[in-house]
Amino acid sequence: MIRFVLNSERIDLEMDRADLTVLEYLRERRHLKGTKEGCASGDCGACTAVLAEVEGAALVYRNFNSCITFAGSLHGKQLITVEHLAQGGRLHPVQQAMVDHHGSQCGFCTPGFVMSLFCLYKFPRPASASRDAETCREFLAGNLCRCTGYRPILDAAHQVINDPQQDHLDRASQLTIEQLSEIGTCCHQAGGFYLPDNAQQLARLKHDMPDARLLAGGTDLALEVTQQLKDLGKLIYLGNVRELTEVRETDEEIEIGAATTLVRLDELLGATYPELSALLKRFGSRQIRNVATVGGNLANGSPIGDLAPVFMALDARITLQGTGGLRTLPMDGFFRAYRKTALRDDEFILSVTISRPPEAGQLKVYKVSKRIDDDISTVCLACLITLRDGRIGRCRLAFGGMAEKTERARNTEHALAGNRLDASTINLARAALSRDFQPISDVRASARYRLQVAGNLLERMQLELSGCEFPIRIGSL
Amino acid sequence: MSRGTVHPEPVATGRALAHDSARKHVSGDALYVDDHPPLARQYHACIGTSPIAHGTLDFMDLAPVHNAPGVVDVITANDIPGSVDIGPVFPGDPLFAERTIEYLGQPLFAVAATSQKLARQAATLALVRTTEAEPVLDLDMAIAREFHVRPPHRMQRGDVPYNLEHAVHRIRGVMRVGGQEHFYLEGQVSLAIPGEDGGMTVHTSCQNPTETQKLVAQVLDLPMNHVDVVTRRMGGGFGGKETQGAAWSCIAAVLASRTGIAVTCRLSRRDDMIMTGKRHNFRNDYDVGFDDSGRITAIRYRLAGQCGYSPDLSDAIVDRAMFHCDNAYYLPHVMIDGLRCKTHTASNTAFRGFGGPQGMIAMETVIDEIAFSLGKDPLEVRKTNFYNTSDRNLTPYHQAIGHFNIPEIIGQLEETCDYRNRREAIRRFNASSPILKKGLALTPVKFGISFTVTHLNQAGALVHVYTDGSIHLNHGGTEMGQGLMIKVAQIVAEEFKVPTERIVVSATRTDKIPNTSPTAASAGTDLNGMAALNAARKIRSRLVEFLSDRYKVPQREIAFTAQGVRTGDRTLGFEEVVRQAWLGRVSLSATGHYKTPGIHYDRETASGHPFFYFANGAAASEVVIDTLTGEHRLLRTDIIHDAGASINPAVDVGQIEGGFIQGLGWLTSEELKWDPSGKLLSDSPATYKIPAIGDTPPVFNVRILENRPNEEATVYRSKAVGEPPLMLAISAWCAIRDAIGAATDHSTFPKLNAPATPEEVLRVIREIRRPS
Numbered sequence A: 001m002i003r004f005v006l007n008s009e010r011i012d013l014e015m016d017r018a019d020l021t022v023l024e025y026l027r028e029r030r031h032l033k034g035t036k037e038g039c040a041s042g043d044c045g046a047c048t049a050v051l052a053e054v055e056g057a058a059l060v061y062r063n064f065n066s067c068i069t070f071a072g073s074l075h076g077k078q079l080i081t082v083e084h085l086a087q088g089g090r091l092h093p094v095q096q097a098m099v100d101h102h103g104s105q106c107g108f109c110t111p112g113f114v115m116s117l118f119c120l121y122k123f124p125r126p127a128s129a130s131r132d133a134e135t136c137r138e139f140l141a142g143n144l145c146r147c148t149g150y151r152p153i154l155d156a157a158h159q160v161i162n163d164p165q166q167d168h169l170d171r172a173s174q175l176t177i178e179q180l181s182e183i184g185t186c187c188h189q190a191g192g193f194y195l196p197d198n199a200q201q202l203a204r205l206k207h208d209m210p211d212a213r214l215l216a217g218g219t220d221l222a223l224e225v226t227q228q229l230k231d232l233g234k235l236i237y238l239g240n241v242r243e244l245t246e247v248r249e250t251d252e253e254i255e256i257g258a259a260t261t262l263v264r265l266d267e268l269l270g271a272t273y274p275e276l277s278a279l280l281k282r283f284g285s286r287q288i289r290n291v292a293t294v295g296g297n298l299a300n301g302s303p304i305g306d307l308a309p310v311f312m313a314l315d316a317r318i319t320l321q322g323t324g325g326l327r328t329l330p331m332d333g334f335f336r337a338y339r340k341t342a343l344r345d346d347e348f349i350l351s352v353t354i355s356r357p358p359e360a361g362q363l364k365v366y367k368v369s370k371r372i373d374d375d376i377s378t379v380c381l382a383c384l385i386t387l388r389d390g391r392i393g394r395c396r397l398a399f400g401g402m403a404e405k406t407e408r409a410r411n412t413e414h415a416l417a418g419n420r421l422d423a424s425t426i427n428l429a430r431a432a433l434s435r436d437f438q439p440i441s442d443v444r445a446s447a448r449y450r451l452q453v454a455g456n457l458l459e460r461m462q463l464e465l466s467g468c469e470f471p472i473r474i475g476s477l
Numbered sequence B: 001m002s003r004g005t006v007h008p009e010p011v012a013t014g015r016a017l018a019h020d021s022a023r024k025h026v027s028g029d030a031l032y033v034d035d036h037p038p039l040a041r042q043y044h045a046c047i048g049t050s051p052i053a054h055g056t057l058d059f060m061d062l063a064p065v066h067n068a069p070g071v072v073d074v075i076t077a078n079d080i081p082g083s084v085d086i087g088p089v090f091p092g093d094p095l096f097a098e099r100t101i102e103y104l105g106q107p108l109f110a111v112a113a114t115s116q117k118l119a120r121q122a123a124t125l126a127l128v129r130t131t132e133a134e135p136v137l138d139l140d141m142a143i144a145r146e147f148h149v150r151p152p153h154r155m156q157r158g159d160v161p162y163n164l165e166h167a168v169h170r171i172r173g174v175m176r177v178g179g180q181e182h183f184y185l186e187g188q189v190s191l192a193i194p195g196e197d198g199g200m201t202v203h204t205s206c207q208n209p210t211e212t213q214k215l216v217a218q219v220l221d222l223p224m225n226h227v228d229v230v231t232r233r234m235g236g237g238f239g240g241k242e243t244q245g246a247a248w249s250c251i252a253a254v255l256a257s258r259t260g261i262a263v264t265c266r267l268s269r270r271d272d273m274i275m276t277g278k279r280h281n282f283r284n285d286y287d288v289g290f291d292d293s294g295r296i297t298a299i300r301y302r303l304a305g306q307c308g309y310s311p312d313l314s315d316a317i318v319d320r321a322m323f324h325c326d327n328a329y330y331l332p333h334v335m336i337d338g339l340r341c342k343t344h345t346a347s348n349t350a351f352r353g354f355g356g357p358q359g360m361i362a363m364e365t366v367i368d369e370i371a372f373s374l375g376k377d378p379l380e381v382r383k384t385n386f387y388n389t390s391d392r393n394l395t396p397y398h399q400a401i402g403h404f405n406i407p408e409i410i411g412q413l414e415e416t417c418d419y420r421n422r423r424e425a426i427r428r429f430n431a432s433s434p435i436l437k438k439g440l441a442l443t444p445v446k447f448g449i450s451f452t453v454t455h456l457n458q459a460g461a462l463v464h465v466y467t468d469g470s471i472h473l474n475h476g477g478t479e480m481g482q483g484l485m486i487k488v489a490q491i492v493a494e495e496f497k498v499p500t501e502r503i504v505v506s507a508t509r510t511d512k513i514p515n516t517s518p519t520a521a522s523a524g525t526d527l528n529g530m531a532a533l534n535a536a537r538k539i540r541s542r543l544v545e546f547l548s549d550r551y552k553v554p555q556r557e558i559a560f561t562a563q564g565v566r567t568g569d570r571t572l573g574f575e576e577v578v579r580q581a582w583l584g585r586v587s588l589s590a591t592g593h594y595k596t597p598g599i600h601y602d603r604e605t606a607s608g609h610p611f612f613y614f615a616n617g618a619a620a621s622e623v624v625i626d627t628l629t630g631e632h633r634l635l636r637t638d639i640i641h642d643a644g645a646s647i648n649p650a651v652d653v654g655q656i657e658g659g660f661i662q663g664l665g666w667l668t669s670e671e672l673k674w675d676p677s678g679k680l681l682s683d684s685p686a687t688y689k690i691p692a693i694g695d696t697p698p699v700f701n702v703r704i705l706e707n708r709p710n711e712e713a714t715v716y717r718s719k720a721v722g723e724p725p726l727m728l729a730i731s732a733w734c735a736i737r738d739a740i741g742a743a744t745d746h747s748t749f750p751k752l753n754a755p756a757t758p759e760e761v762l763r764v765i766r767e768i769r770r771p772s
């Protein structure tokens, strides 16, 4: 039985299907029709709902896409839907702000926006008001609206973050916390949905049920259900596995559990690696980042996964666990071919480890996509580079989107290392790039564009590292 | 105040009232078709489609579909009781392909099952055998082969060959502009509920309930009076639910009538993107002559629209492109050929602007190129070519421009956006910025209002006043987010001088308002607002007559005011008047009808007066491009738009901003791609990118032109505002070109196509820098 709180009601849900999505549950089983389906692929935000979890002594609210989240992962959490925000005929402040600013036209995107606004409202406001615009955008970039052009919604967002008040959810929070602690996290199985709470149990389940799929955030996996119409009979949920959700820090390294979400990853590493932080802010949307995990991004083995280039540039190590125990690989040995990784059938990713203190050098990260927000990379470059007296020392360059898997650009690295950081070196590196990669043409871009842009990104890196006087990134204007 | 000549202040019109459903939108209480309260039994439909773009359907084995879990019925073209063709204007749109297949994704059969998922899974199980024929997938190939869905049409005035021949300067060019997926947030959906006598009630998200009623009746072989179509609201339409909202209703209705159980047909996002048509992409060729000042002396256009496999609305759409390839400029000698090219792709259809944008962008390209060739600021060349209302006032279709407020708008905008200083600041920025380049453009929009198919310019409405003074309002227009219902409610409220809260607007229903036109052509308020006004006026004059009789007061001394109905010396509450009138056996219900006066167009001579009036506006946009990746961002946009005397400024500003951003998506990030077999690759929001919140410019100043009521007698002197603002986004696209010019030392005119994706921007820069 999956136990959770739906708005204020305690729910005990029999799982007749492991792959029941939260959206199906809400709309078809509960007839709660406020939450909409616009795409069923995590891209539009019409289905946005909110999860509340107890952290410390308080509730933390996170928006997510209910269309690609499986109901089993609700266990131990409060699920909040748009129906819960207004109370006794009084709109919630975020709803009232949307009305006051004329933030809805056809209204179909509106419940989703309201839920994202609600999370923005609950989010501790950044210290500096100059970051307000960024914060608003960060919370709302995963909600598409085809009607308004967004301006009134942004106005509503600015208003609500400037006027926080206690709401009925705050007043009920003690009650909710009690409800949730009654449930606890301990539930190991509900129908075909398995919730191990340690790595050993996980290893055993994986061994006993080779046909079961591992489920972390589900932001890749659920598309197999909603887009490819597959039935996933058995799911093993990683979100409760202690070793996978932990972060272990020593003086030499930081070991990040595979089920660490991307929002959490940003909190962990963002300050050390600002360019990773900037990348993470453009990884999917807030809804995606709240649930999507490090392990999922890597295990998926996609050539356009955004973390792989960064981890390769940082020379991270990936630890896999299986019946045979643990083994650790360098990140650039993990990917084998298009969507093929070194993972054996009985293995899962336990963690990713990065050296500390950070290696000497600078981490540069560039993501190029058709749309700034919530778009998959056409090309993604991550590079760790050291400089001495205008010469390049070590440099580790990894590209996404340039080959069937994320890959180091060895020839290019070679062309750069030891040479002066100037235009002529970059030209040599450009030539080397075309030996490293023969990219393909696809729906996102042509091979020619990819190759040209990859070379141009090297140029941008050179200009930036040489401390040029002129502006060089659009975002800096 | 003297009696009898009172002009009470408006109580409802001109006010920035919230959308009538705003509170329901934000609380999740607004019901869309798929939110219909659960029925005791209900099936779900899914459609099986063609795997090839062109060829014949030889054989289908549907047994595996039938035998799949949950399946209750499977239908093909052979199972349609009535007519299979549902072409809206011309035949050519079979509900299911019978033998000839004309696009990849064309419906072949439909399955009904007990759940949506089971229906979708079952639909993948059909064994389909086809014989492939060579498809025409490419617009250029269709042009070369003269492969058309409808014959070409020509508009002309003056002597073009001679004046081109003798022009001081002459430029020939080609520009291409892409299509656009509607991406209404709510996909296509219909719910058919079988009723008595074989009848059917259909709840649907569509812009044209009457057309749906007619087609469902035809498909079921029933008279129209057996079918009721209900549309409460759409989660966006944008033209994509004008004709192409009907098929799903027909399919649901056939399945519902066969099973006797209600059937929902809701397309998945991918099916929606693959099966339904989009905005037409165009190839626009031009040959223009002009003098040293940049003034156009003659121009010849060939506008070729890619229509897809069937005519649908393409005749009128390509016509509208032709009607707008003058935009705001006088073309002394002009010849325009419009081609309706056929390809084996989904049938392209209405999309906000209806071809107008594709024509207008050709004109703005020509202006830019003239300015470039003369080394002038494009804004100067724009001004040089504007229409006036005296000697340069004749359009290519021989309608004289009677009122022209674009110079005024441009003048104001140039001031308020600080065009001159910013042009200079941008020049300085670019001089010191080798990688990032900025660009600026200020472009006008002049858009003709009315359906160019004359008979569609009519509407009906129904107003009931109940004995408690509450008012029920219906009209033929549908609500898709554009605020039509609140605007029409404001109009009716104004007539009775009551608060709009007193009025309930309910679903659009064919059993209440028959024989309606689609809600389209921006004409929703113009037409339905007038029809509702006429209905309300009938009731009002009955009330006046009654009061005059009853209180022996001359009719001219009776006035509706916010305080009540002034009747001579006394003022009666509206409820009281209504109650008394009812007791006095006065009818408190009326229908209203309206037809737009004075419009006509003769396609034989390509001349007439197709537009009642023009809606105008202008936008100035500043962009920055990254010459290393082609990425770009809109930094600032200023807009002044002419909405006449706005009935609801909040709603109108919403249309302006929303239209602009939608146009921005069309011209910058929304790219449709097919593979060589005709399969749509950009078939989901993961690969088709409409603007997100970060694409809204950080500085976005939008203003409605003040104190300019419509010169034509429209409802409360307002102007249509649904479509025109989309074209304001051309300013952003031209600004990108301006920035590319700066990146390439203004050495060659940047032959930018649309959408100006990062890849397209980089392509143009590359071609200029390294001519091959």
Ligand SMILES: Cc1cc2nc3c(=O)[nH]c(=O)nc-3n(C[C@H](O)[C@H](O)[C@H](O)COP(=O)(O)OP(=O)(O)OC[C@H]3O[C@@H](n4cnc5c(N)ncnc54)[C@H](O)[C@@H]3O)c2cc1C
Residues within 6 Å of the ligand: A041, A042, A043, A213, A214, A215, A216, A217, A218, A219, A220, A221, A222, A238, A258, A259, A282, A283, A284, A285, A288, A291, A292, A293, A294, A295, A296, A297, A298, A299, A300, A304, A305, A306, A307, A343, A347, A348, A349, A350, A374, A375, A376, A377
């Ligand atoms: C709208 C949208 C936007 C997106 N944007 C981006 C983007 O900008 N950049 C990007 O890189 N990706 C993007 N993605 C893809 C996806 O969000 C990421 O790949 C994400 O990190 C996957 O993590 P997850 O936890 O959701 O994985 P899941 O979907 O849970 O799992 C993915 C796969 O990995 C397996 N798996 C998960 N964890 C483990 C483990 N510990 N050990 C072994 N196998 C495991 C699962 O079995 C599954 O096969 C986007 C997806 C969506 C829907």
Ligand code: FES
Residues within 6 Å of the ligand: A036, A037, A038, A039, A040, A041, A042, A043, A044, A045, A046, A047, A048, A065, A066, A067, A068
């Ligand atoms: S429905 Fe679009 S993100 Fe869930």
Ligand code: FES
Residues within 6 Å of the ligand: A103, A104, A105, A106, A107, A108, A109, A110, A144, A145, A146, A147, A148, B185, B235, B236, B481
């Ligand atoms: S209001 Fe229609 S999609 Fe946002």
